[in-house]
Amino acid sequence: MKKNILGKTDIAVTPIGMGVLTIGPSQLALSLIEGSRLIRYALEQGINFLDTAEFYQTYRYIKRALRELKPSFPCPVIASKSLATDYDGMHRAIEDCREALGLDQIDIFLLHEVVQAPDFENRSGAWECLKEAKAKGHVKAIGVSTHHADAALEAAKTPGMDILFPLINIQGLGVRKGEGAGTREEMENAIRLAAENGVGVFAMKALGGGNLLREYTAALDYVTHLPGIQSVMLGFGCKKDVDDAVAYFEGKLPKDYTPDVSKKKMFIDRGDCIGCGACARYCTSKAISLGDDGIATVNTQDCILCGYCVPVCPTRALLFL
Numbered sequence: 001m002k003k004n005i006l007g008k009t010d011i012a013v014t015p016i017g018m019g020v021l022t023i024g025p026s027q028l029a030l031s032l033i034e035g036s037r038l039i040r041y042a043l044e045q046g047i048n049f050l051d052t053a054e055f056y057q058t059y060r061y062i063k064r065a066l067r068e069l070k071p072s073f074p075c076p077v078i079a080s081k082s083l084a085t086d087y088d089g090m091h092r093a094i095e096d097c098r099e100a101l102g103l104d105q106i107d108i109f110l111l112h113e114v115v116q117a118p119d120f121e122n123r124s125g126a127w128e129c130l131k132e133a134k135a136k137g138h139v140k141a142i143g144v145s146t147h148h149a150d151a152a153l154e155a156a157k158t159p160g161m162d163i164l165f166p167l168i169n170i171q172g173l174g175v176r177k178g179e180g181a182g183t184r185e186e187m188e189n190a191i192r193l194a195a196e197n198g199v200g201v202f203a204m205k206a207l208g209g210g211n212l213l214r215e216y217t218a219a220l221d222y223v224t225h226l227p228g229i230q231s232v233m234l235g236f237g238c239k240k241d242v243d244d245a246v247a248y249f250e251g252k253l254p255k256d257y258t259p260d261v262s263k264k265k266m267f268i269d270r271g272d273c274i275g276c277g278a279c280a281r282y283c284t285s286k287a288i289s290l291g292d293d294g295i296a297t298v299n300t301q302d303c304i305l306c307g308y309c310v311p312v313c314p315t316r317a318l319l320f321l
Helices: 032-044 059-068 087-101 116-122 124-136 149-156 184-196 213-224 239-249 278-282
Strands: 016-019 049-051 077-082 106-111 139-146 163-166 200-203 229-235 266-268 288-290 296-298 318-320
Touching (some): 059 087, 077 163, 087 124, 278 288
Parallel strands (some): 016 049, 139 163
Antiparallel strands (some): 288 296
16 A cells, blocks of 8 residues: 655655554453454554554554564554643653553654644643653654644644644534634645645544444545545454455445445444433434433434434544444
């Protein structure tokens, strides 16, 4: 598979990457053996880019997969991130990642989920730590992940920014906004500016957490043709998901291709759900309710997969896996 260079870095990545969150404890909760085998399979099919995070609790899957690859197999590009707000928290996150993966240098490390432009300033201590880690060679490239168009725009203009990891998809599902920012078009503009300023950009949620699978090729066409996007992170739950994605990027899928979704179900990420009840109110089949713990739950037998709940979730906790 061909590779693209991320912005002004020398980091070469395949146009598709594997988001490792999907296999972790907050989503599919695959066993260590199952999860590491799926990562290894993706790498063996030519994908060389993995995305993880301190919060995902998935470092163990990656470490096992790397250990099981042939010694001559090239190490993939690994991006991680942390929700830390201060210097000490980010320092611990970077060191924990290096130790957990057994790597001296992490290719990419990001501020995780920057929430609107002011949040970037509020996490200045964590940003200073990232810059110091890069200077020491502990991290190769630094940047921001965000679902907010205004935060993406701020990142695009920030000196020293190497990487932007924004949420963008054909329907704008999950794109969040602050004052005066937040449409899909505004996120497109932020991505374009970032690329013009030499910032490497790889995208998340191109398939809307699985909710755009019925628009598979159209959804991927949209994101991959956006000016400035060098790679797209996708979550895989099985080998067929990997095969479909690789076939798409190799130009082997027909334009009208739709993956088999008969075995997939609506799923609520408990780590993201805030118990607001919006999804339950919009559920046409009354399949969603709040549990005793205040977290939403889906009765999959009653769910008709209409997708009406997805756009109203403020934390994009609804997934189709």
